[in-house]
Amino acid sequence: MQKKPVVIGVAGGSGSGKTSVTRSICRRFSDKTILVIEQDYYYKNQSHLPFEERLNTNYDHPLAFDNDLLIQHIHALLNQEPVEKPVYDYKTHTRSNKVIPVEPKEVIILEGILILEDPRLVDLMDIKVFVDTDADLRIIRRLERDIKERGRNLDSVIDQYINSVRPMHLQFVEPTKRYADIIIPEGGQNQVAIDIMATKIETILLKNRTK
Ligand SMILES: Nc1ncnc2c1ncn2[C@@H]1O[C@H](COP(=O)(O)OP(=O)(O)O)[C@@H](O)[C@H]1O
Numbered sequence: 001m002q003k004k005p006v007v008i009g010v011a012g013g014s015g016s017g018k019t020s021v022t023r024s025i026c027r028r029f030s031d032k033t034i035l036v037i038e039q040d041y042y043y044k045n046q047s048h049l050p051f052e053e054r055l056n057t058n059y060d061h062p063l064a065f066d067n068d069l070l071i072q073h074i075h076a077l078l079n080q081e082p083v084e085k086p087v088y089d090y091k092t093h094t095r096s097n098k099v100i101p102v103e104p105k106e107v108i109i110l111e112g113i114l115i116l117e118d119p120r121l122v123d124l125m126d127i128k129v130f131v132d133t134d135a136d137l138r139i140i141r142r143l144e145r146d147i148k149e150r151g152r153n154l155d156s157v158i159d160q161y162i163n164s165v166r167p168m169h170l171q172f173v174e175p176t177k178r179y180a181d182i183i184i185p186e187g188g189q190n191q192v193a194i195d196i197m198a199t200k201i202e203t204i205l206l207k208n209r210t211k
């Protein structure tokens, strides 16, 4: 019988380098080994709301996420069942009509700003990581990324940062650092931390495969 997948949570502020860390870890393993589940893909569906209203949503508050669906999907994957992962569109601020069918793999990396905020998610994790990057670097990275990739402009990024990203980070994201087993400063360029994570995953896989 297949072993229950190992669940690794990668949390941290927006622009901290969660995606970069996750990709660096994934590059160390074959495509068949690690499945990445992005909490962002589980933002609540807002297709019923007019676009103007979607602009007013606070995307950094825990209530913006459909964690019930996310938890349901993690449970299914842990039971070796496939799921249909939603696809999120940052330009329209809602789910797209597409879904991505995914099969369970030996390791699941669950990545997102608030994955350590919901105790139901924390309970499902075997290893908890917090990517810890200073706020000045995070806002610079976010500015570049959101303008290049998420259809935003300078004013909208600054406005959103001051009104929701920063206060929600201080209220909800930063306090979850205390739940982490490992804190990675500076994110994806931290090769020592990536090596340690990869070695830990290899050890778990070896143990699971020889059982
Ligand atoms: N160490 C780094 N140095 C420079 N740019 C980085 C670094 N880590 C991430 N970035 C860039 O910053 C942006 C946000 O990084 P990302 O990994 O997507 O963060 P998160 O998933 O936490 O929001 C991306 O455009 C990424 O390429």
Ligand SMILES: Nc1ccn([C@@H]2O[C@H](COP(=O)(O)O)[C@@H](O)[C@H]2O)c(=O)n1
Pocket: 013, 014, 015, 018, 040, 043, 059, 060, 089, 090, 092, 093, 094, 112, 113, 165
């Ligand atoms: N429609 C949306 C949905 C989310 N965001 C922002 O995304 C950030 C989380 O993603 P990261 O890759 O940066 O971790 C979060 O801080 C939301 O503000 C958005 O701008 N629009």
